[in-house]
Amino acid sequence: MSSFWLKRSRSISSVLLQNLRTKTGTLDSSQFLNSIQSSQNHTVLPSGLSSFLLKALKNPSGSQYQQFLHRNSKGGFRFFSTQAVTEPSTADGLTVEGIVASQWTILDESESDWKSHAAAIAQSILVIKKRLQWNKLMVRLNFLSAELNKPNLWDDPVHAGRISREHGSLMGKMKEVKAFEQELLEHIDMIKLAREENDTELESESLKALLTMRRISNEKELEALLSGEQDPCPCYIEVQAGAGGTESMDWAAMVMEMYKSWAQQRGYKVTVVDEMPGEMAGIKRATIKVEGEYAFGYAKSEVGVHRLVRISPFDSGKRRHTSFAAVAVIPIMGDGSTRVQINESDLRIERYRAGGPGGQHANTTDSAVRIVHIPTGVTVTCQNERSQHQNKASAMAVLQSRLDQLEMARQAQMNAQHTQSLTDISWGNQIRTYVLHPYRMVKDLRTNYEVSDPDSVLEGDLDGFILSYLSASLDKDENEG
Amino acid sequence: MKLSLIRTYSYYTFPNFHKPKTQSPSLCARLTRPVCSTSLKPKTPLFLRPPEYSATLSDLKRWQDWAKTLSSSIGSSFLDSDNGPDPSLLCRELNWLIEDSLEDHSVIPQLGIQDNSKNVRLKVDIAELYSLWKQRIEGRKPFQYIVGCEHWRDLVLSVEEGVFIPRPETELLVDLASDAVSNNEELRQGLWVDLGTGSGAIAIGIGRILGTRGRVIATDLNPLAASVAAFNVQRYSLQDVIEIRQGSWFEPLKDIEEKLSGVISNPPYIPSEDIPGLQAEVGRHEPRLALDGGFDGMDDLLYLSNCTALLLKPGGFFAFETNGEKQCKFLVDYLENDNAGSFCNMKIVSDFAGIPRFVTGFHQ
Numbered sequence: 080m081s082s083f084w085l086k087r088s089r090s091i092s093s094v095l096l097q098n099l100r101t102k103t104g105t106l107d108s109s110q111f112l113n114s115i116q117s118s119q120n121h122t123v124l125p126s127g128l129s130s131f132l133l134k135a136l137k138n139p140s141g142s143q144y145q146q147f148l149h150r151n152s153k154g155g156f157r158f159f160s161t162q163a164v165t166e167p168s169t170a171d172g173l174t175v176e177g178i179v180a181s182q183w184t185i186l187d188e189s190e191s192d193w194k195s196h197a198a199a200i201a202q203s204i205l206v207i208k209k210r211l212q213w214n215k216l217m218v219r220l221n222f223l224s225a226e227l228n229k230p231n232l233w234d235d236p237v238h239a240g241r242i243s244r245e246h247g248s249l250m251g252k253m254k255e256v257k258a259f260e261q262e263l264l265e266h267i268d269m270i271k272l273a274r275e276e277n278d279t280e281l282e283s284e285s286l287k288a289l290l291t292m293r294r295i296s297n298e299k300e301l302e303a304l305l306s307g308e309q310d311p312c313p314c315y316i317e318v319q320a321g322a323g324g325t326e327s328m329d330w331a332a333m334v335m336e337m338y339k340s341w342a343q344q345r346g347y348k349v350t351v352v353d354e355m356p357g358e359m360a361g362i363k364r365a366t367i368k369v370e371g372e373y374a375f376g377y378a379k380s381e382v383g384v385h386r387l388v389r390i391s392p393f394d395s396g397k398r399r400h401t402s403f404a405a406v407a408v409i410p411i412m413g414d415g416s417t418r419v420q421i422n423e424s425d426l427r428i429e430r431y432r433a434g435g436p437g438g439q440h441a442n443t444t445d446s447a448v449r450i451v452h453i454p455t456g457v458t459v460t461c462q463n464e465r466s467q468h469q470n471k472a473s474a475m476a477v478l479q480s481r482l483d484q485l486e487m488a489r490q491a492q493m494n495a496q497h498t499q500s501l502t503d504i505s506w507g508n509q510i511r512t513y514v515l516h517p518y519r520m521v522k523d524l525r526t527n528y529e530v531s532d533p534d535s536v537l538e539g540d541l542d543g544f545i546l547s548y549l550s551a552s553l554d555k556d557e558n559e560g
Numbered sequence: 561m562k563l564s565l566i567r568t569y570s571y572y573t574f575p576n577f578h579k580p581k582t583q584s585p586s587l588c589a590r591l592t593r594p595v596c597s598t599s600l601k602p603k604t605p606l607f608l609r610p611p612e613y614s615a616t617l618s619d620l621k622r623w624q625d626w627a628k629t630l631s632s633s634i635g636s637s638f639l640d641s642d643n644g645p646d647p648s649l650l651c652r653e654l655n656w657l658i659e660d661s662l663e664d665h666s667v668i669p670q671l672g673i674q675d676n677s678k679n680v681r682l683k684v685d686i687a688e689l690y691s692l693w694k695q696r697i698e699g700r701k702p703f704q705y706i707v708g709c710e711h712w713r714d715l716v717l718s719v720e721e722g723v724f725i726p727r728p729e730t731e732l733l734v735d736l737a738s739d740a741v742s743n744n745e746e747l748r749q750g751l752w753v754d755l756g757t758g759s760g761a762i763a764i765g766i767g768r769i770l771g772t773r774g775r776v777i778a779t780d781l782n783p784l785a786a787s788v789a790a791f792n793v794q795r796y797s798l799q800d801v802i803e804i805r806q807g808s809w810f811e812p813l814k815d816i817e818e819k820l821s822g823v824i825s826n827p828p829y830i831p832s833e834d835i836p837g838l839q840a841e842v843g844r845h846e847p848r849l850a851l852d853g854g855f856d857g858m859d860d861l862l863y864l865s866n867c868t869a870l871l872l873k874p875g876g877f878f879a880f881e882t883n884g885e886k887q888c889k890f891l892v893d894y895l896e897n898d899n900a901g902s903f904c905n906m907k908i909v910s911d912f913a914g915i916p917r918f919v920t921g922f923h924q
C-alpha cells in the first residue's frame with residue numbers, strides 16, 4: 080500500500096474522529112486512534128472501520144463508500160449513545176440547522192455547487208423533521224426511555240411491551256433522520272478536506288454523492304409533505320368564474336388552462352368532465368379530472384379564490400379590472416375507502432337544456448345532465464360526454480366525490496381536526512393574487528411566496544407555490560399539534 | 561286484432577312486402593332470412609375508418625376556423641325556427657368531428673398553434689371535411705350521419721342516412737328493463753324482443769344485461785336498419801345473444817313457440833300531422849317509416865300492445881316509449897280497459913326532461 084493512501088486515510092480518519100468527538104463527547108479517543116493505527120498494519124479490526132474506509136478510498140466511486148457512510152451513521156459504531164442527544168455537526172461545527180440558517184442559494188440540480196446541494200438537502204431534512212413533529216418526538220422519546228429504565232417496568236408486561244414497541248418505532252424514525260443528517264455532514268467534511276488536499280477526484284466523487292442524496296431527500300421530503308390519507312388519490316379540479324361577467328369568465332378560463340398545463344407538465348392525465356362556456360368568452364364553470372400519483376395531494380393547495388388584476392382586453396376604455404375565480408379540489412377516493420351511500424330516490428336528474436316535446440321529434444347531440452342531491456342540495460352538471468348515459472355516469476362520479484368530501488369534512492370537524500383544504504370556498508377566502516398591471520407579480524397570500532413572472536405561472540409553473548404552501552401547512556400542524 | 565298489419569307498410573314500400581298477412585311460406589322465409597346475406601352493406605363510421613389521408617395541422621386549423629365561422633353565422637336562427645342547434649352546440653360537434661377524423665388525438669391541443677406544418681393522419685380527406693360541414697350547416701344533416709355514429713349509453717353505434725338515430729331519452733328503456741330483471745332470474749334468462757330495432761340500440765343494451773341464457777330477437781321492417789343493427793351486434797360480439805330478423809313487428813317471430821319474458825319497443829309515435837313541422841335534422845333526413853305513428857301517433861303503440869298481451873308470458877315485462885303525457889295516459893287507459901285483466905303494475909315513467917315518456921307493466 081502506498082504511503083499516499085496511508086497518509087490520506089489518517090487525515091480523513093482524524094476528521095471523522097473530531098466529528099465523532101463533537102457528537103458524543105464520551106468517546107474513548109485513544110482506543111479509536113489505536114484502531115486506526117492497527118489498520119495501517121493491515122489488521123482487520125472488529126469494528127471493521129479502517130478496512131472499510133481504506134477500501135472506500137481506493138475505490139471512491141463504488142457503492143461501498145456510500146455503504147460505509149451509511150453503516151457508520153446508522154450506528155455501526157457501538158460507541159454511540161443511542162440517545163444521540165447532541166446535534167450532529169461537521170468538523171468545523173456546521174449543523175443542518177446552521178446550513179439552513181446560512182441561506183445558501185439553492186441552484187438547479189445540474190449546477191455542481193456543493194453548497195447548493197447541501198442547502199437543498201438540509202431544507203428537505205427540516206421538512207421531514209417537521210412532518211415527524213420532531214420536538215414532540217424527542218420529548219416522547221425521552222419519556223419512553225425513562226419508562227424503560229424503570230426497574231419495575233416488566234411488572235406489567237402488556238404496558239411494558241407497548242412502551243418498548245413505541246420506543247423502538249420512534250427510535251427507528253429518529254435514527255433514520257439522524258443518519259441522513261450525519262451522511263450530509265460527512266460529505267461536507269469530505270469536500271472540504273478534498274479541497275484542502277487539492278484532490279479533485281475525491282471532490283467530484285463527494286459532489287456526486289451529495290447529488291444522489293439531494294435526489295433521495297427530495298423524494299423523502301415529498302413523502303413527508305404528502306402524507307394525508309387522500310393525498311395519493313386522483314382528483315377533480317373545479318373552477319368557477321366570480322361576479323363580473325365576461326371579464327371573470329375569461330379569467331376562469333385562464334385559471335383552468337393553468338391547471339391543465341400544470342397537470343400535463345407533471346405527467347398527469349387530464350380529462351374535461353364539464354365545461355360551461357361564457358356567452359362571449361371564457362367559462363362560467365368547468366371541471367377537470369386529474370389522474371396520476373399524488374394529484375390530490377398537490378392540487379389541494381390550490382383551493383380558494385384566485386384574484387386577477389389587469390387592463391381588461393374586453394374594456395375599450397383600457398381600464399384596470401379585478402376579477403375572481405374560485406377553485407375547488409375534490410379527491411376521488413379508491414373503492415377501498417368508506418364512501419357515502421347514495422339513494423337513487425334522493426336524486427333529481429334533469430336534462431340540462433330541455434325544450435320541445437323531445438323524443439323522436441328532436442335530434443340533438445346535447446345530452447347534458449344535471450343531478451341534484453336533494454338532502455344536501457349538492458348539484459352537479461355534466462355535458463362533455465357524447466351520450467346522456469355517460470354524462471350521467473360522470474356527474475354521478477363527481478357527486479359521489481363531493482358527498483364523500485362533505486362527509487369527510489363533517490367527520491373531521493367532529494374529530495376537531497385540521498380541515499383547511501376542505502373548507503368550502505367562499506368568495507372571501509382569497510389565496511392568491513395575480514397582478515399583470517401596473518406591475519407584474521403573483522403572490523400567495525397564505526405563504527407570501529411570490530414570483531415576478533405571471534406568464535410562467537399561468538403556463539402551469541405552480542410547484543413553487545404548492546410546495547411552499549404544503550410546508551407552511553406542516554408548520555401550522557406542528558404549532559397546533 | 562283491431563289493426564291491420566298492412567297499414568304500416570304504406571309509408572315505405574318494398575316489392576316483396578305487400579300483404580304480409582297472406583304471405584306464402586317462401587315469402588315468410590325471405591322475410592326472416594339472416595340479415596348478413598342481404599346486399600345492403602352498412603357504411604363504416606368515420607371513427608372506425610383507416611387513417612388513409614393526411615394534412616398539415618395548419619390546413620386542419622384553417623378548416624376548423626372556416627367551420628367555426630360558418631357555425632357562428634347561423635346565430636339563433638335554427639333554434640328559433642325549429643328548436644335546432646345553436647352555434648355553441650355546433651362548435652362542440654365540430655370538436656367531436658375532429659376527434660373522430662384524427663388518428664392521434666394528442667395533437668388536438670396543438671391546433672391552437674399558428675403555422676404548424678406538422679403532418680397528421682386523417683380518416684377523411686380534408687376536402688371531404690369541408691363538404692361534410694357544409695352538409696351539416698346548410699343541409700341540416702344530423703351530426704350523427706356526418707360521423708356515421710351515435711354515442712348512446714356506453715355504446716358507440718353505427719348509424720347512417722336511412723336508419724333512425726337513437727335518442728338519449730330511449731337510453732332509459734334499458735334501465736327500466738334492467739330494473740325488471742335485477743331480482744328476477746327467470747326474466748333475466750328468458751327471451752326478449754325489441755320491435756323496430758333501428759340501429760339495434762335497445763336490443764344491444766338489453767343483450768348486455770341479460771343472463772347467460774337470456775336471448776333477444778330484434779325486428780325491423782327496414783332492411784337497411786336490419787343490416788346496420790346486425791353490424792352493431794357484431795361489433796359488440798353479441799351474435800350469440802341477439803338475433804336480428806327483418807320483417808314487420810311480431811311477424812318474423814311466427815316460428816317462436818315459447819312465450820316472451822320481455823317486450824320492448826320504441827315504435828314510430830309522431831302524429832302524421834306533426835311530420836311537416838319537424839326539426840330539419842329529423843324531418844328532412846330521418847326515415848318517415850321510423851317516425852310516423854298515424855293519425856294520433858298511436859297506431860303502432862296500440863297494435864304492439866295487443867300483440868304483447870297475447871305473447872308475453874305470465875309475469876313477463878313490457879316497456880314502450882311514447883310521445884309524451886297524452887299518449888302515456890291514453891295507452892294506460894286502453895290497456896286497463898280494452899285489455900282488462902291482461903296487465904298489472906302499470907307505470908308511467910318520465911324522461912330526464914320531466915316529460916312522461918314510458919309506459920311499463922307486467923303480464924298477469
Ligand SMILES: C[S@@+](CC[C@H](N)C(=O)[O-])C[C@H]1O[C@@H](n2cnc3c(N)ncnc32)[C@H](O)[C@@H]1O
Nearest residue numbers: 568724726756757758780781782808809826850
Ligand atoms: C323510432 S324508430 C326506433 C328505432 C330504435 N328502436 C331506437 O330506439 O333507436 C322506429 C323503428 O321502427 C321501425 N318500424 C317501423 N314500422 C315497422 C314495422 N311495421 N315493423 C317493424 N319495424 C318497423 C322503423 O324502421 C324504425 O327503425
